[in-house]
Amino acid sequence: MEPILKRVSETPILLPELTSSWECAHVFNPGVIYHRGLFHMFYRAQGLDQISRIGYAISEDGIHWNRSRHPVLVPSYSYEAWGVEDPRVVEIEGTFYMTYTAYGPPQGQPTIAGGAIVPMVARSSNLIHWERLAPIVHGEDNKDHVLFPKRLKDWFVAVHRPRPWIALAFSKDLRDWPRERMVKLLGPRDDNWWDNVSVGANGVPIETDHGWLLFYHAYDRQRVYRFGVALLDPDDPRQVRSRPKDPVFWPEMAWEKFGNVPNVVFSCANIVVGDSVYVFYGGADHVIGLAVAPLQEVIDFALHG
Numbered sequence: 001m002e003p004i005l006k007r008v009s010e011t012p013i014l015l016p017e018l019t020s021s022w023e024c025a026h027v028f029n030p031g032v033i034y035h036r037g038l039f040h041m042f043y044r045a046q047g048l049d050q051i052s053r054i055g056y057a058i059s060e061d062g063i064h065w066n067r068s069r070h071p072v073l074v075p076s077y078s079y080e081a082w083g084v085e086d087p088r089v090v091e092i093e094g095t096f097y098m099t100y101t102a103y104g105p106p107q108g109q110p111t112i113a114g115g116a117i118v119p120m121v122a123r124s125s126n127l128i129h130w131e132r133l134a135p136i137v138h139g140e141d142n143k144d145h146v147l148f149p150k151r152l153k154d155w156f157v158a159v160h161r162p163r164p165w166i167a168l169a170f171s172k173d174l175r176d177w178p179r180e181r182m183v184k185l186l187g188p189r190d191d192n193w194w195d196n197v198s199v200g201a202n203g204v205p206i207e208t209d210h211g212w213l214l215f216y217h218a219y220d221r222q223r224v225y226r227f228g229v230a231l232l233d234p235d236d237p238r239q240v241r242s243r244p245k246d247p248v249f250w251p252e253m254a255w256e257k258f259g260n261v262p263n264v265v266f267s268c269a270n271i272v273v274g275d276s277v278y279v280f281y282g283g284a285d286h287v288i289g290l291a292v293a294p295l296q297e298v299i300d301f302a303l304h305g
């Protein structure tokens with residue numbers, strides 16, 4: 001089997017920066033937005049203190065990057081004192097939004113090993129200054145959250161992950177996400193070889209003629225992370241229209257198999273530029289890679305794969 005997404009090169013497109021205290025250890029899991037002819041990348045970085053910050057870089061081609069010396073988002077409150085992680089970025093009605101995971105000392109019960117995570121939403125008018133709004137939920141193991149690029153029937157819609165499900169949440173103001181409106185979308189498939197343990201959304205869902213194209217990641221009992229796709233109903237994304245059995249991408253290169261965490265490709269960005277979808281991803285929680293495919297091929301696979 002061949003992956004549908006093809007790497008643009010045998011090497012990563014972004015590496016840790018050895019001369020920097022905050023990004024010398026790992027750079028991974030970037031969110032990317034294409035705006036007025038430039039790719040803007042927001043990437044998770046760890047340095048000497050092992051705390052995640054969000055770095056920023058720009059590029060004309062998505063391959064060669066100019067990075068900022070300073071991070072654009074750093075832990076600023078106790079609930080994120082251990083790191084701000086896995087940013088996903090979208091523009092809705094002229095405003096930019098970043099969804100990221102805040103990681104900090106447990107406030108009440110720990111929700112993941114050692115601490116608490118909170119799925120946060122922040123907003124910006126210029127991509128540099130980010131204002132925190134609110135988390136989608138509190139006090140549960142929930143992350144991998146990302147916003148749809150437009151309101152649907154007046155509601156902002158978020159994909160999130162109340163383990164082990166990918167679910168949808170709805171909000172009128174991006175601050176209050178009523179529990180009673182949350183619905184499960186898709187979960188691990190017990191009997192399927194690659195997505196049988198855990199699933200979570202990748203980047204912003206893509207609007208196509210056949211519905212919302214959702215990229216997601218999953219791992220199996222060996223903890224190998226891979227990407228798959230699903231199509232959601234164009235008018236009612238709570239309905240899953242198709243979900244192929246096989247993945248579209250998986251670790252193959254040495255820098256995806258070995259690193260900080262082995263056998264991980266993890267993506268927060270699948271953006272359409274021209275006729276192609278660009279999938280930016282972390283390799284082994286250590287470096288950043290890029291894989292591309294014609295959008296039509298991914299849609300065909302999502303429909304018939």
Ligand code: BMA
Nearest residue numbers: 029085086261264266282285
């Ligand atoms: C998940 C995420 C990612 C990470 C992955 C693999 O839980 O939080 O940040 O890339 O684990 O280690």
